[in-house]
Amino acid sequence: MIFKKRSEPLELVLYRLLNARMDLSENDKKHFWTINKGYEGEVRSDIWLLNLTDDWFVLHDLLLEHNQSTFQIDTLIIAYEKIHLLDVKNFEGDYVVKDDKWYNPAGVLQKNPLHQLERCETLLEKLLHELGYHFTIASYLIFKNPEFHLYLPSIQPAIIFPTQLNRFLKRLNSGPVKLNKKHFQLAEQLEGLHKIESPYPRLPPYSFEKLKKGITCRDCRNFLTDGTLKCKKCGCIEEPEAAILRSVNEFSLLFPDIKITTDRIHEWCSIIKSKKTIRRILAKNLELIRHSRSSYYILKE
Numbered sequence: 001m002i003f004k005k006r007s008e009p010l011e012l013v014l015y016r017l018l019n020a021r022m023d024l025s026e027n028d029k030k031h032f033w034t035i036n037k038g039y040e041g042e043v044r045s046d047i048w049l050l051n052l053t054d055d056w057f058v059l060h061d062l063l064l065e066h067n068q069s070t071f072q073i074d075t076l077i078i079a080y081e082k083i084h085l086l087d088v089k090n091f092e093g094d095y096v097v098k099d100d101k102w103y104n105p106a107g108v109l110q111k112n113p114l115h116q117l118e119r120c121e122t123l124l125e126k127l128l129h130e131l132g133y134h135f136t137i138a139s140y141l142i143f144k145n146p147e148f149h150l151y152l153p154s155i156q157p158a159i160i161f162p163t164q165l166n167r168f169l170k171r172l173n174s175g176p177v178k179l180n181k182k183h184f185q186l187a188e189q190l191e192g193l194h195k196i197e198s199p200y201p202r203l204p205p206y207s208f209e210k211l212k213k214g215i216t217c218r219d220c221r222n223f224l225t226d227g228t229l230k231c232k233k234c235g236c237i238e239e240p241e242a243a244i245l246r247s248v249n250e251f252s253l254l255f256p257d258i259k260i261t262t263d264r265i266h267e268w269c270s271i272i273k274s275k276k277t278i279r280r281i282l283a284k285n286l287e288l289i290r291h292s293r294s295s296y297y298i299l300k301e
C-alpha cells in the first residue's frame, strides 16, 4: 500500500498562485514550467507501484537528514525483512558510461546516479541504526522510459531497465510476508522525519501591494469579475464562503508573516463588497486572536 504519497511541492503551489497574480519574468516562467513538468512526470512514474500488494509500505519523496547531511529518497519500500531504496529516472536517449563517468546523449558529463544512490543508502543505513532498526537495504536505479538506452561496460545489478521492470515487480510481489507493528512504526517515523525545505527564498520578489487582488476561479484560475462568483471563462460557480476561504488560504501561503484581518482579506478578495460578509466568514471558520489594539485571525489546525 502507498503509505506516503508524493505531494505537490509547495514551491509549485506558490508559483501557480504568483503566476495568476503577477507577471513572471521569462526565466521564472521557465522555472515554473520545469517544476510543473517534473512533478507531473514523478506522479506518472509512481503509478507502476500501485499494483503492489498490501504487504509493502511504499513511501514516496522523503527528504531526510543524518548528521546534518540531507538526502532525498525518491521511493522507499518497506518489506518484511528488507528495505528497497529506489531511484526512478525518466532519462531519454542514449547515455554512455565510461570510466565510471556518465554522459548524456549530448555528450555532457552528468552526476553519477549510482554514486548518489550509494550515498543515499549509506545515510539511510546510519539513520535506521540510530532509530534502532536493522534492516538490509537493497538499492535500485530504475529507468522507466522505453526510449532510454545505456552503454555500460559491465553489468550493474542495481540498474533496472524498462524491459526488466515487469520482472522486477513480479519478484517484489512474490512471497510477501505480512508486515507487523514494527514496520508500521518505522513507516510512521520516517514520514515524521520528512523535512520540508522552505521554498520562499527561491521565489521571485513579490509584495501584498503589488499582487493583483481578487478571487480567482477554482478551476481555471481566471479572475472572477463580479460578486456572483460565476467564472466568465469556464462557467464554474462557487459558494462565497468556499471561495473566500480558498482565497484566505492562498493569502496565508503567499504571506505567512502577514496577519489575517478582515480589512486585509476584504482588500485581497476585492470583489466581495461587504466587509461584514468577510468578517462573518472569518469569524465562523478561523480562530480569532484578540489583541487590545488589533485582533487578527489564524487558520485552525
Ligand SMILES: [Zn+2]
Pocket (backbone or CB within 6 Å): 217, 218, 219, 220, 221, 222, 231, 232, 233, 234, 235, 236
Ligand atoms: Zn473558470
